[in-house]
Amino acid sequence: MADTQSRTEPSAQAPSGISRRRLIGTAGATGVALGAVGAGAGYAVASSNSPEQHAALTTLGADTVMFHGKHQPGITTPMQARGHLIAFDLAAGAGRKEATALLRRWSATAERLMAGEPLSSDDTDVARDAGPSSLTITFGFGHSFFSRTGLEKQRPSALDPLPDFFSDHLDKARSNGDLWVQIGANDSLVAFHALRAIQKDTGAAAKVRWQMNGLNRSPGATSHPMTARNLMGQIDGTNNPKPSESDFDKRIYVPASGSSASSPAWMANGSYAVVRRIRMLLDDWEKLSSKAQEDVIGRKKSTGAPLTGGKETTEPDLEKTDANGDLVIPINAHARISRPDQNGGAAMLRRPFSFHDGFDQDGVPDAGLLFVCWQADPLRGFVPVQRKLDRGDALSQFVRHESSGLYAVPGGAEKGGYVGQALLEG
Numbered sequence: 001m002a003d004t005q006s007r008t009e010p011s012a013q014a015p016s017g018i019s020r021r022r023l024i025g026t027a028g029a030t031g032v033a034l035g036a037v038g039a040g041a042g043y044a045v046a047s048s049n050s051p052e053q054h055a056a057l058t059t060l061g062a063d064t065v066m067f068h069g070k071h072q073p074g075i076t077t078p079m080q081a082r083g084h085l086i087a088f089d090l091a092a093g094a095g096r097k098e099a100t101a102l103l104r105r106w107s108a109t110a111e112r113l114m115a116g117e118p119l120s121s122d123d124t125d126v127a128r129d130a131g132p133s134s135l136t137i138t139f140g141f142g143h144s145f146f147s148r149t150g151l152e153k154q155r156p157s158a159l160d161p162l163p164d165f166f167s168d169h170l171d172k173a174r175s176n177g178d179l180w181v182q183i184g185a186n187d188s189l190v191a192f193h194a195l196r197a198i199q200k201d202t203g204a205a206a207k208v209r210w211q212m213n214g215l216n217r218s219p220g221a222t223s224h225p226m227t228a229r230n231l232m233g234q235i236d237g238t239n240n241p242k243p244s245e246s247d248f249d250k251r252i253y254v255p256a257s258g259s260s261a262s263s264p265a266w267m268a269n270g271s272y273a274v275v276r277r278i279r280m281l282l283d284d285w286e287k288l289s290s291k292a293q294e295d296v297i298g299r300k301k302s303t304g305a306p307l308t309g310g311k312e313t314t315e316p317d318l319e320k321t322d323a324n325g326d327l328v329i330p331i332n333a334h335a336r337i338s339r340p341d342q343n344g345g346a347a348m349l350r351r352p353f354s355f356h357d358g359f360d361q362d363g364v365p366d367a368g369l370l371f372v373c374w375q376a377d378p379l380r381g382f383v384p385v386q387r388k389l390d391r392g393d394a395l396s397q398f399v400r401h402e403s404s405g406l407y408a409v410p411g412g413a414e415k416g417g418y419v420g421q422a423l424l425e426g
């Protein structure tokens, strides 16, 4: 696992922004050991509803991500096992006043739930007994939000609609939206509880436009922390930008100092999320041999190492040829074509969820990737790379982009404040 901030299991690393409220087991033990002890204790708690038999939460349940901070949570937070993406449109007649009140309500709900507190009224009890389980709730504004609220002058040019791509098969009803919320947690009930609370908070102000459910590997499922696999079985996320790298903030976040060419000052410390529902054509993919699958990406399926050798984190040798003089990493391999150095430095932080929405009547899986990527400017991140992939990398024939969204995700809320305050009160 290369990107510890965004991919490593929280119980192993406890990256910044995550605290352990109630730890069991031996402090300082490895993530694996903590996970193992925690899992056992969690089962014991779950098997007894007696209030007299209090036991500490598992580490997984106790892991907490801070709501307040410079950046919103859910960007560099390690990927969670369960996710919900949901977009809303403001209701007819709702404008800036209603949107401001909604962002206040949403922020208050996110702060409570991420701290493991129940809602202040009418809690449904769905997450009762569970800790916050690394819950994150992240809020963004779509292009249409600004005309709906009379804030057109504040709309970042970075939110200009994404170009059409040749291979797009987009469903408009499941694309875009005035407001976007990303929910992630390592417990499905905690995630659903948050989803329902966020939806109920809208009251008469907004209506659901679309909603998608995602999944990832559960922390502790592997013998050591690893980069996640996707539903094609590939290790996916290896070469993500790392928060420890000196240019990470510049690539992923709008500068803190104020406005940039494509972002107004209210977006300081914010980021732009590109969201694509990408169907995997698994019946076709699974017919390929392992060798052919590896050539599509340019990396070994088992370890994620480049085909030119080494381990997952080894730099690929893009010039290396085999005995026949052919490139070892094919010219159209996905991981070759999407590299920043092949795209004028374009970089993004990929933080997806997998999805599986059943099978059609012919048994074809409706499954793939809820591709979410983060960048300081989509024109210097997603767009140039997708333009290149769209011309036909080796992966393109096995995937289909079915929906799309682009959202301005402001910086984190201050204590006592709410997300989007600088925009809505500016």
Ligand SMILES: C=CC1=C(C)c2cc3[nH]c(cc4nc(cc5[nH]c(cc1n2)c(C)c5CCC(=O)O)C(CCC(=O)O)=C4C)c(C)c3C=C
Binding pocket: 230, 232, 234, 235, 236, 237, 238, 239, 240, 276, 278, 279, 280, 297, 299, 334, 335, 336, 338, 339, 340, 348, 368, 369, 371, 382, 385, 386, 389, 395, 399
């Ligand atoms: C426009 C951006 C990208 C889309 C869309 C995309 C879809 C997509 N990717 C995989 C699987 C893998 N991608 C990998 C690397 C990789 N992918 C992108 C961009 C998009 N992918 C980038 C920028 C990179 C990193 C390139 C580099 O710097 O080396 C890999 C290799 C491992 C890794 O680094 O993560 C895999 C595997 C799927 C299945 C998919 C759509 C469903």
Ligand SMILES: [Fe+2]
Binding pocket: 334, 338
């Ligand atoms: Fe990719």
